[in-house]
Amino acid sequence: MTRHFTEPTTDYWQRIVPADVVERPEAPWQFGYPARLPDGRVLVLPIRRLANEPSHAVASLLVNHASLDVVDTLGTMLAERLSAQMPELVIGLPTLGLALAPVVARALGHARYVPMGYSRKFWYDEALSAAVHSITSPTPGKRVYLDPHLRPLIDGKRLVLVDDAVSTGTTLLAAWNLIESLGGNVIACGVAMLQGRRWVERLGAERAARVVGVFESPLLKAVPDGWVLRD
Secondary structure, eight states, rough: OOOTTTTOSTTTSOOOOOOGGGGOOOOSOEEEEEEEOOOOOOEEEEEEEETTTTEEEEEOOOGGGGGGHHHHHHHHHHHHHHGOOOEEEEOOOOOTTTHHHHHHHHHTOOSSSEOOSSSSSOOOGGGGEEEESSSSSTTTTTTTOGGGGGHHHOOOOOOOEEEEEESSSSSHHOOOOOHHHHHHHHHHHHEEEEEEHHHHHHOOOOHHHEEEEEEEEEOOOEEETTEEEEE
């Protein structure tokens, strides 16, 4: 076990539970943060300390580590929140958005979705890419790519971007700008987890208003008995 109420585990985020069975529903939380879903149930997420700020932490959602039931539930809930926009196309953002995007697309009645990626294939064009970094992957040099063969699918389409989470908004903003520069009409962005509020300033008020999420997860700070909301 690591210090101050964090622990390695593969058990979190594997099931959605009724709110009344959560061990610590209120702060200070220890080890897990209870994220409340739209239907009132709870998904308990592990608390992970930030490497460069050990007195601060986030509630971590790794959908590619989650049970299929959790992924299907989050994807279906996200599709419900996006359905009013009536998108013609779903674009999945790497890496973890690619676990949710096919669920969202299927729930919206689409036969396919368009994936973006971080791996540059030999036929890719740098003009169809953008530099990105995130709170969990701060190392510079990463780029997000759109396969040139998929570009005709987005031209002039009303589309939604799908990712696992938005925190600082830098990754989402880079992908958003790229897709719109290539002729796509981004009408909304859907994420499973809205983490903090820094992304609102980064995206700007107009774009931030088009972001929908399944649940909110605050940034956390350490106190003697666990973790509480970070200012």
